[in-house]
Amino acid sequence: MCPSEIPIGSTPLVSVIIPVYKVEKYLRRCVDSVLIQSYSNLEIFLVNDGSPDNCGKICDDYSKADSRIKVIHKENGGLSDARNAAIDLAEGKYITFIDSDDFVTIDYIETLVSLAVSHDADIAVSQFVYYRDNGEYLIHQPKETTKVFDSRNAIETMLYQRDFETSAWGKLYRVSLFKGDVRYPKGLLYEDLATTYKLIALSNRIAVTNKISYYYYLRDDSIIGNNFSxxxxxxxxxxxxxxxxxxxxxxxxxxxxxxxxxxxxxxxxxxxxxxxxxxxxxxxxxxxxxxxxxxxxxxxxxxxxxxxxxxxxxxxxxxxxxxxxxxx
Incomplete structure (x- = not known):
């Protein structure tokens, strides 16, 4: 099923969660890519995680311009804590996470909703590319067909790094997966690795598309960078x-x-x-x-x-x- 083939009446509310911290230079690019989505039934959480720069004001300005945007201002608690704060308030049928220095294609959400609806999947996954300031794209070549997994095979595939990664972003989750005690671990790096497998274990179906719709920005201070701490x-x-x-x-x-x-x-x-x-x-x-x-x-x-x-x-x-x- 193509994105344009989402059945009439199957346009559920999607909660978009964007944690924000010290990304004043990149935040508008991220938020603008969400506001122009071809799929418009959204609530957009901008979680200002105690950012010391101008991010808080930028978030507030966006909320005044678009009623779909909800701003959460909180003390700095890290990426996991910011995500969790919005999860607790999300009213959508689905949740997707976008890092605030990344951006997405215009049909990112429509593609994922179509995938979830057409395969009755609890998690839908799209592909991504790395993006640099110089415009260089380090492409993760997608597979040629959509694949649907049960939870066990999906966890195995993810751990072997075959068709998709452990990242929280680039995926659409049925919100009911978060109704229990599954949350991102506060204060720890590799929070996605610690959490994604739990969400998959609660799922009946996981659908993975070959479509690239997420741009992961490679910053010098990125966690996947070469510097040890x-x-x-x-x-x-x-x-x-x-x-x-x-x-x-x-x-x-x-x-x-x-x-x-x-x-x-x-x-x-x-x-x-x-x-x-x-x-x-x-x-x-x-x-x-x-x-x-x-x-x-x-x-x-x-x-x-x-x-x-x-x-x-x-x-x-x-x-x-x-x-x-x-x-x-």
């Missing part, structure tokens, strides 16, 4: 919580989880330029899982190669990834 060790807390949950509730998915965690451990490990206690902890975790990941044919080739090279020492892994990055 001790805060990134939050991955260990997230990992421990997920491992306990999977052992109790989804033991058949422990292998893909270990593959995904190993990939993240490698990413953070490579950001540490000089050996320290964090480096040693991550290296221990990599060695703990490397054997099972190496022999898992479903794991990404790059991750398996890194696990193989780990037997020759950490310098081999660093050389391998430096070589890959230089060829990009």
């Amino acid at each position: 001790p805060k990134k060790m939050d991955i260990l807390t997230i990992a421990n919580n997920m491992l306990r949950t999977f052992e109790d509730q989804m033991p058949g998915l422990l292998l893909p989880l270990k593959c995904r965690l190993t990939s993240l451990y490698l990413t953070v490990f490579l950001q540490i330029k000089q050996r320290n206690e964090f480096c040693d902890i991550l290296w221990y975790k990599i060695k703990e899982y490397r054997n099972v990941v190496l022999f898992d044919n479903n794991a990404r080739l790059k991750t398996r190669l890194a696990c193989l090279l780990s037997y020759f020492g950490s310098s081999s892994i660093r050389f391998f990834f430096n070589f890959i990055n230089e060829r990009k």
Whole structure:
């Protein structure tokens, strides 16, 4: 079903949640991309998370110009806390999240609603590209067809990083998934990894389209950037919580989880330029899982190669990834 083929009467209210913090330079681009959506039945939450710049005023100006916009001003609590504040107030049938330095195509919401309605899906997923200031797009090539998963297969696919990622953004969620106690963990990085699998586990169907409709802006201070900070060790807390949950509730998915965690451990490990206690902890975790990941044919080739090279020492892994990055 194409976006224009949404059945008459199937235009439910969609709650768009945009956390706002220190994005004065990019906020208008984001909000404007939502206001011009071809799908207009929206309530738009701009959550000013105690931003010290002019973002609060920009949000208020938008709310005066468009009645669909609702502004929440709150003390700084982080991305998760900002999302949660709006989730608690959302009145839509569906929720979608957009980061305030990103932007979307004009049919972003219409595409996702069409996907959810036509497949009776609890979660609908679109594809994304990375965007830089110089206009450079690092394209994640989408698959050719729409795919529909049950919850187990969707979690496995996501952890193996095949058809979609763990990100909160770029997805449409049935609001009933949040009616229980599922919320984003306050104060932790990798909050999407910690939460998306829970939402999928509560879903009957997850529909994934090949359409690119989300632009993820690559900032120098982005969490996926190359700079290490001790805060990134939050991955260990997230990992421990997920491992306990999977052992109790989804033991058949422990292998893909270990593959995904190993990939993240490698990413953070490579950001540490000089050996320290964090480096040693991550290296221990990599060695703990490397054997099972190496022999898992479903794991990404790059991750398996890194696990193989780990037997020759950490310098081999660093050389391998430096070589890959230089060829990009």
